[in-house]
Amino acid sequence: MRGLPASWYLDPDRALLEDSAIFAPSWQFVGHVSDLPAPGTAVRFDCGGRSAVVLRTKAGGLQGFRNVCRHRGARLVEGDAHTGLAFCIDGRLRCPYHGWTYDEAGALVSIPAGQHFDELDADAHSLHPLHVGQWRGLVFAAFQAPRQAVEQVLDAAAGTWPDLTSMRRVIEPRATPCAADWKLTCEHTLDTAHVDVARPALKPRLFSPLVFDRGEGDALHATAAVATGALGDTWSSRMYRQLLRDRKSSPACAEYVYLWPNLLLQLAPDGLSILQILPGATGHSTLRELRYAAPDVSREMRLLRYTHQRVRRQAGAADARLLARVQQGLGMLDADATGPLATGEVGLRWFAERCRARLPAPASSTLPIGGGKRRRSTPSARA
Ligand code: FES
Structure with missing residues (x-):
């Protein structure tokens, strides 16, 4: 299986298509x-x-x-x-x-x-x-009728998750601009191969790469264990992992649910982190981040949340630099160029399948690629 054509991340005309075919009928x-x-x-x-x-x-x-x-x-x-x-x-x-x-x-x-x-x-x-x-306490809306009720979609992937209704906001939501197309940013959250290669040099991390274990339809479930021996370690990441290991009452791992097309939920022992990737102008997106947690004002829990948030901010900055670099690189490829997706990249394959199923193949047209140079795309990119 191959990834999406380069032009899909660069073509301003695709925004309208994506809005009507993907965002309007999605939760x-x-x-x-x-x-x-x-x-x-x-x-x-x-x-x-x-x-x-x-x-x-x-x-x-x-x-x-x-x-x-x-x-x-x-x-x-x-x-x-x-x-x-x-x-x-x-x-x-x-x-x-x-x-x-x-x-x-x-x-x-x-x-x-x-x-x-x-x-x-x-x-x-x-x-x-x-x-x-x-x-379970999370509110969703759709502009057009989605294929399935949101409870049905999320129960299939995260039926074992607890009720989240008693949670409350623990930080103010953030909206961060990102110099990468929304699809590229979504794929980055699902990409497991880059974690051991790109991340150690860029930033500390708390959890190992995602392991996708269940899901069907429009939601995927994954788990990740606490990272060990992470390079590029910081005080925050060491402290967070140590606090997690010291906790006897909860599993020292995180669970994830990815809801098509643009939402990543992370349930960790210190709370629920939400990353929603919103489309922006061509080659740009916005990262909407929110965090909720059960009422617990113990010193240990406050320290756990504080260190988690510090690492997430460091990680977010490193991800933004990496994504901008990939977005720029895509602009140097031929419009219909695609890269192979490894057999173990369950999330990336799942995402590409859904994009291809919902979006028409690009019509034959000229597209701005690489510093204003215009190349012809082909309609055969759709698998
Ligand atoms: S546009 Fe709302 S009252 Fe006129």
């Missing part, structure tokens, strides 16, 4: 149930050119809408671009542009006095609803 992580604690609280979520708002209703349920007013298209809820937190009043969404107001079911319920229209069917101007799903 996207929005937040944790604790991010929506009371009626009227809301979370804004942006993905590519789309924006969603998910709010807690008075009855305690969740409703999701496209974050756009049906009058003239203003964005309804701004919220914090990094945390995603937003608020509405009394479960009502009032557009900041001309004041149209929608209830928690998305119905248009009022228009400011003085605005008159020849004909206005309020029912035809409700907010566009989204598909909202929950799995």
Whole structure:
């Protein structure tokens, strides 16, 4: 099996295709149930050119809408671009542009006095609803109907995971720009061969390469043991691994679930780390990182979380440099060039299969490759 053609990481025209064929009908992580604690609280979520708002209703349920007013298209809820937190009043969404107001079911319920229209069917101007799903305390939304319920997909891969509902945020979410196409960044999280080669020289690490052991459909499960004898070690990584080994009550390993197309969940003894890779401009993506953990303010747990977070930041910086280097290298290849995927690269093969199944092969066209030089791509790249 071969990887995706180089042009798929470089072609600006593919963004629209990917948005409609991959992102719109996929489950996207929005937040944790604790991010929506009371009626009227809301979370804004942006993905590519789309924006969603998910709010807690008075009855305690969740409703999701496209974050756009049906009058003239203003964005309804701004919220914090990094945390995603937003608020509405009394479960009502009032557009900041001309004041149209929608209830928690998305119905248009009022228009400011003085605005008159020849004909206005309020029912035809409700907010566009989204598909909202929950799995063990995690909230997901989809702009179009996904193939399966999110519970079904995640149960198949992570049915043994505990309920995560009691967890809370332990750090502020971060959104970090990355100079690599979103597919390349996703593949990097699934790539196991680079860990022993590239990482020791770049950074310390906490866990060994992922071992994929189960999963079907749109989610994969993997485990990783605590790393031993890691080169490039730091105080944080040594301390974290030692603390984990000292803990008798929990297994000293991490479990992972990768949810198609762009979400990596890591469940470690000190909490749940979430990495969501969002598409950006051509050759760019954004890494959305969140961490949640069960309430435990013991000194040992605080030290465990602190050292874990320090290493994740060091690792993130090293990954960003490596990814930028690969993205630049892809620009020097022929448009239809592909590299072989090793038989043991379960995650990479799984990802490439899904991309090829959902995206049409590139039409024969000229593409900007390598410093503005234009080469012809071929439609035969699709396996
Ligand atoms: S665009 Fe929202 S009220 Fe006009």
